[in-house]
Amino acid sequence: MDILKVATNSNPNSLAGALAATIQEHHRAEMQSVGAGALNQAIKAIAIARGFVAPHGIDLVCIPAFSEITIDGEERTAIKLFVEPRR
Amino acid sequence: MDILKVATNSNPNSLAGALAATIQEHHRAEMQSVGAGALNQAIKAIAIARGFVAPHGIDLVCIPAFSEITIDGEERTAIKLFVEPRR
Numbered sequence: 181m182d183i184l185k186v187a188t189n190s191n192p193n194s195l196a197g198a199l200a201a202t203i204q205e206h207h208r209a210e211m212q213s214v215g216a217g218a219l220n221q222a223i224k225a226i227a228i229a230r231g232f233v234a235p236h237g238i239d240l241v242c243i244p245a246f247s248e249i250t251i252d253g254e255e256r257t258a259i260k261l262f263v264e265p266r267r
Numbered sequence: 268m269d270i271l272k273v274a275t276n277s278n279p280n281s282l283a284g285a286l287a288a289t290i291q292e293h294h295r296a297e298m299q300s301v302g303a304g305a306l307n308q309a310i311k312a313i314a315i316a317r318g319f320v321a322p323h324g325i326d327l328v329c330i331p332a333f334s335e336i337t338i339d340g341e342e343r344t345a346i347k348l349f350v351e352p353r354r
Contacts, residue, residue, distance in 0.1 A: 219310055220303035223346060227331040241328035243353070244314040259310060266330070267354040 181206045186225070188217030195225035199263060200232040203240065211242075211261040214251070219259050226263060239266040268293045273312070275304030282312035286350060287319040290327065298348040299334070306346050313350060326353040 184198055195211075202209040211226075213219040223242075230240050243262040248255060271285055282298075289296040298313075300306040310329075317327050330349040335342060 216303040216307035219307050223306055223310065223331045223348075224333075227333055227346070230330075230332070239330070241330050241353070243317075243326070243328050244310045245317070246311075246314055259314070261310075266328070 181208075181210070184209060184211045184222075186211055186213040186218045186222040188215065188221065190218070190221045190225075192221050192224035192228055195221065196228035196232060199225055199229040203229070203233060203238070203263065203265065204236075208262065208264040211263065212247070212249070212258050213261070214249070214256050214258045222259075222261055226261070229263075233265075240264070241266045268295075268297070271296060271298045271309075273298055273300040273305045273309040275302065275308065277305065277308045277312075279308050279311035279315055282308065283315035283319060286312055286316040290316070290320060290325070290350065290352065291323075294352065296350040298350065299336070299345050300348070301336070301338070301343050301345045309346075309348055313348070316350075320352075327351070328353045 247258045247260045249258045334345045334347045336345045
């Protein structure tokens with residue numbers, strides 16, 4: 181399962197589609213964002229994806245966590261969002 | 268139960284404390300943010316609060332939703348985050 185890497189210029193609707201597809205296939209998804217703008221798009225995508233999966237009787241929750249990653253040799257703090265159906 | 272209103276300059280650690288206290292008392296919490304900076308602080312607070320409640324055998328999930336609110340007579344789109352123990 182690929183990690184959905186989210187950028188400030190990511191389209192929340194497209195992301196939501198990818199998220200819903202990943203959930204349908206793998207029953208969970210993982211998103212990664214660096215910075216407030218990217219995180220904003222990621223959370224909007226989850227809110228939109230809730231509407232995509234609701235007709236299938238699924239609601240989504242997300243679990244945020246900090247993650248240290250290296251971009252171009254520089255250490256950055258990313259936020260990872262684990263997304264899964266609400267139990 | 269009060270809604271935790273989050274601003275760009277909110278301290279994620281303080282917010283996490285308020286969040287953990289609200290969860291302990293009401294078994295759920297609701298946060299509201301307007302803008303990417305505020306949402307960033309809110310999500311960081313949830314990630315931190317997971318560490319605060321983990322020793323009590325609780326993990327937290329959040330459910331994001333759009334919400335139209337009025338600030339100073341102007342309509343804005345807020346992101347609401349419903350936070351609850353993972354089942």
